[in-house]
């Protein structure tokens with residue numbers, strides 16, 4: 001059981017993937033930098049972490065990811081130009097990504113999978129619980145997920161995954177959880193996890209989406225984890241051992257999410273995410289929505 005005084009402050013964002021599904025757009029820029037409406041996808045993820053109180057952010061990067069560091073760094077020349085013009089509005093937007101969080105970077109030298117990426121965070125995280133946010137999933141800022149997961153961790157200890165009910169034919173795209181109910185409607189006990197099972201092997205239609213609150217025991221579990229699906233070290237496999245184990249820090253809970261989630265993982269989902277978030281935009285969302293309705297009606 002965890003101490004009630006524990007405050008989780010660190011978020012880890014794996015961002016070392018090659019982005020092959022978006023080629024050629026991602027030939028020279030990281031996929032995390034693709035704009036979703038008017039911000040790079042990764043900025044939404046950092047904003048979500050900060051909104052849940054996690055302002056120490058560690059990005060796991062790799063080759064060709066320098067643009068990420070530039071995005072969260074100051075841009076003096078642009079700031080000076082906008083200041084000279086007196087353009088406060090754009091200056092604030094420019095500075096937002098700089099002042100948002102305390103962002104650190106570590107490189108994942110070998111592309112050995114998500115579990116290996118998380119293991120690269122061990123030195124920075126130390127012996128504390130921490131969150132992992134995957135950039136392909138965007139969670140609507142109006143819907144609570146990470147904060148709820150942090151409360152479940154505080155109350156129950158162990159690790160917490162985010163679960164979403166998906167259609168059975170979608171299960172093979174995700175980690176999938178076997179669960180037991182608890183006394184809270186949105187919280188389940190995870191008794192088993194399988195990475196990307198075939199539909200007929202899946203223990204449920206509860207898919208793991210890209211938000212985790214992890215006990216530091218996950219690091220030892222990851223070190224014991226052999227390469228699994230795709231010959232990669234899978235975070236799902238390490239969590240399976242924590243779900244089944246009795247060691248300190250074991251135990252996995254699931255928070256079943258019913259809010260709005262946008263998938264930016266492949267081109268079609270990305271387009272849907274841009275449209276969905278575009279119609280919500282505070283400056284031009286309404287105009288975009290009107291145009292979209294007219295365009296759909298006419299086509």
Ligand code: G1P
Nearest residue numbers: 114134173174175208209210236
């Ligand atoms: C990763 C995880 C998987 C999880 C998914 C959520 O897979 O390995 O368990 O369900 O993220 O987006 P990926 O989509 O990176 O292949």
